[in-house]
Amino acid sequence: MQFYQEKLQLVDDASTDLMLGNGSKVMLFLGDAFFETSEEQATEHCEVVVEKYQSKVDELNLEEENIISKQSELKKLLYARFGASINLEE
Numbered sequence: 001m002q003f004y005q006e007k008l009q010l011v012d013d014a015s016t017d018l019m020l021g022n023g024s025k026v027m028l029f030l031g032d033a034f035f036e037t038s039e040e041q042a043t044e045h046c047e048v049v050v051e052k053y054q055s056k057v058d059e060l061n062l063e064e065e066n067i068i069s070k071q072s073e074l075k076k077l078l079y080a081r082f083g084a085s086i087n088l089e090e
Contacts, residue, residue: 001057001060001061001064004053004056004057004060005057007053008050008053008054008057011046011049011050011053012050014046015043015046015047015050018039018042018043018046019043021039023039024039025037025038025039026038026039026042028041028042028045075088
């Protein structure tokens, strides 16, 4: 998840830099190459990438919540079964 959060921050920073531009052509890095494009098209591209990364971060957050919930349920079952004879991480 941290990978996507870092990428999201980088794209957000790029969008901010584009807003500070003067409307001229900019170089957009796609894959392994740079392409000259308008500031507007680069901004649109950044918005699409932000949406993609944000949805992935949201998806991973939901998955993490589900895992933590399931872990909590399993801990309750284990403590009910074995009592104080086990010590699980909190």
